[in-house]
Amino acid sequence: MKKLINKVDDVVVESLAGMQAAHGDLVRLHPSVKGVLRADAPNPKVAVISGGGSGHEPLHGGFVGFGMLDAACPGEVFTSPTPDQMLEAAKAVQGGKGVLFIVKNYTGDVMNFQMAADMLAAEGIPVAQVVVNDDVAVQDSLYTAGRRGVGGTVLIEKIVGALAELGAPLEEVKQVCEKCNAQVRSMGMALTSCAVPAAGKPTFELGEDEFELGIGIHGEPGRQRLKMKTAREIVESMAEVIVNDLPFQKGDEVLAFVNGMGGTPLMELYLVYNDLVRFLNGKGIQVARNLVGNYITSLEMQGCSITLLKLDSQLKALWDYPVHTPALRWGK
Amino acid sequence: MKKLINKVDDVVVESLAGMQAAHGDLVRLHPSVKGVLRADAPNPKVAVISGGGSGHEPLHGGFVGFGMLDAACPGEVFTSPTPDQMLEAAKAVQGGKGVLFIVKNYTGDVMNFQMAADMLAAEGIPVAQVVVNDDVAVQDSLYTAGRRGVGGTVLIEKIVGALAELGAPLEEVKQVCEKCNAQVRSMGMALTSCAVPAAGKPTFELGEDEFELGIGIHGEPGRQRLKMKTAREIVESMAEVIVNDLPFQKGDEVLAFVNGMGGTPLMELYLVYNDLVRFLNGKGIQVARNLVGNYITSLEMQGCSITLLKLDSQLKALWDYPVHTPALRWGK
């Protein structure tokens, strides 16, 4: 495992310092806790805050800015942040209209955000939480931790951020966030493992002719290890599960999101997108919006995930609304 | 070597089809040759055209659109395109004000573009060429192929594209292109090799404790194989050579560009940028603009390159000018 780093313990802070140096017009770092704050915060609007383990860049810090997040709280690599981070970030960016936490459904994230929400509420700041759980690779059940939050998070942060920017009250922002979460489904796969810097070696080993289907974004092994197939076959097997899960139906308009896990060339992501569009067209599902690139990654993992979000006119308008963050920008 | 592809021979066309499907508002494919054309071409302006081997995405196709390229001609993976591609692309997008070819300095690219330029001139279309050669890893000499064109190409295409968009005549567009090329210097390094799809295996092997310094963008081995170092040491050794070459001097304003080779996490690129800014500040060189991300890649190679462009008020204004392409967008 080779990485462009200095000290293992300093990876996250040094990377944050670099991001702040590159995008000082958009973001600033919290002076005392690890937090990426919107440069012009606080604004008189609902503060939309997310966070989670590092190693998924540009998620979440790269999505702080106009029309998206007000703050992101990065934990150590693949480790959820601690409650004091969310508490301090929220206090720094909230503008009196309350705070929405967008939480990916991992036990650690959920518990840490819950603690922060409790503390925030105790200080009299209105706070709501939505737990994103769009990963169809995980069989859902009341008795387990439930589905993971993966690619859908990116789309939700964009859409909900737009709504907050437009001045919607906390209750409505939360409600649209829940609606998005109810309409979005994802699945991922990996050709190679990633390596956590502090662990110093790949999290798992895959043979030269194998891939993992149903992978998470933390180098968690997937549900199945399969013999290598063509991109088209892989796309079809993922998209089939996604489509059947909601289900997405003939005539539906969707946002199709092909996400790279960090180590896959853009060339391959477009090729995957090509196969995805072909598949969806075959089902009579119309791709009205799309996103292709590395947006929610697992360090240097090779692989991709597919996310479909069912659109309506509200979600389309919010998706198209201007956004200006380090990693996503249009209309401004 | 595992890749998300179908047939090795179809990688480039399928990927182009995916890009066109994702960005149909910005680009269209040439009906008969491999070419990415600006959707609204021809426009009454100088047509800026580039091209080269595939595998460097988003370069060049991802830079087609308002304020940047009018067409990109992708060859097979790491193989320069053929003259008919440039000829047909040029004929499709030129709007009567002439054509500028931006060519990276590789023997194949130079010869193929030269042939296309000859054919275009024979058809009475004014054509100029600029050969980009910013790679300080290669010792220049009259008797060799000279320096390679690498990261500087991205910055040059942006700046020259803005100038053409503003309506400057061919002579001036060419002149500013040459000025940029004279003021930009780059150097790259790799932690791992890439694997050409058709070759089916990594181009070179690197030990677990080694890196290549002075790498090209085609998996060409570098000038030196060294024992692994910290990011800071690596950045310093690259930046030192770059700064001394022009030379960049105390008080200079620069655009600092940290580019990922395709397989390096964004987290590490920001960390590298952090060390680069520290180094430049130490030299009294001011970073007035920056770009951090995967813009000129080598398939799934892990590593990065550093590019510095000396700025003046004209180049700053052209850099800031709106751009709207699949991979680079602001101000629109």
Place this chain on the structure above:
Amino acid sequence: MPFTLEMGRIALAKMDQAVESHREYLTELDSAIGDADHGINMSRGFRKTMEKIQGAEHPDLGALFRDVAMVMMGSVGGASGPLYGTFFMKVSQKLAGKDQVELPQLAEALQEGLNGIVALGKAQVGDKTMVDTLVPALSTLAAEAEGDERSAWDKTVAAAEQGMTSTIPLVARKGRASYLGERSAGHQDPGATSTYLLLNCLRAAALGES
């Protein structure tokens, strides 16, 4: 022999060492069914804990464990941070103002800690978590606390070990490992393992080892 403030400090130092020397092992376990960071998380937590308590003066066991809880919650993150943080917080509340306690009281305080973990994480025995170690260990300790101290601790640690290994065949229903479904079976739970290590250190300190 009562459990003293000094023993508390020794127990924490031992925990720090145990976690440090099992850092790779815990991470390895977490690689198999989680995200390869449990050893790293625990090591960060105890390193920070030691920084905080070394040199600091604590009037009593409550104050000592409250510091541990705060550091755990504020530096570990992940699932184990809030869980262990809550554990130490609840323990500290039970031991507030006490500079030493008898074993039954200690057992009660630890049980409070476990209750905190269950309230937060909603895991039951058999879900393949640290709860699988804590439940048998602490019920043994409670049952044996009035008898011979060494024997009580030995049985507690033995029960903890059994609880830990009992997680191997289980299919995880809580935490990150639950995403693996059936594939989580056959691997020992990292959190159940770190809990065993911590209880082992507590035993050593309580029996006067230094």
Place this chain on the structure above:
Amino acid sequence: MPFTLEMGRIALAKMDQAVESHREYLTELDSAIGDADHGINMSRGFRKTMEKIQGAEHPDLGALFRDVAMVMMGSVGGASGPLYGTFFMKVSQKLAGKDQVELPQLAEALQEGLNGIVALGKAQVGDKTMVDTLVPALSTLAAEAEGDERSAWDKTVAAAEQGMTSTIPLVARKGRASYLGERSAGHQDPGATSTYLLLNCLRAAALGES
């Protein structure tokens, strides 16, 4: 024995086979000092060439080699595409209207091809390129063309082979390998190698092998 249109077709078929069976080898050589595509490029070029000429009617050698040149230029790309394209174009111009030629005329036509390569690529002997194979081979062929045919071809191919291996110790001054500087020494040039293969096929066809 004159070199006929049929021999030209056989030579091209042999070249296609030779390139195909050395595809990995040429790519391997290009991995060491280039970008690992020379075998792929040549194979694509000859596959497309065969598609184009199979079934097609060519009135003469000039027309045949002109088709080859067009396909090479339009499908190979890289450095070798325009170079081989130019080579075949120049050869075809010399052989325009001829359905067969004697060896001295063929040698002259090939020399014209080489001149085209040098005009385009500016490489000299010693720069570690295909020119290192072509120069000694074609000067041998020119010198021997009036004598015994088999001996002339054998000496030509031997000179080509020597030219090819002469590239091993050289430091590249042209093409992609030049970026490596001193590190390019010790590796045989891929283009010099493919040129040797092609000349070898030409010999076999010219001597009536099928």
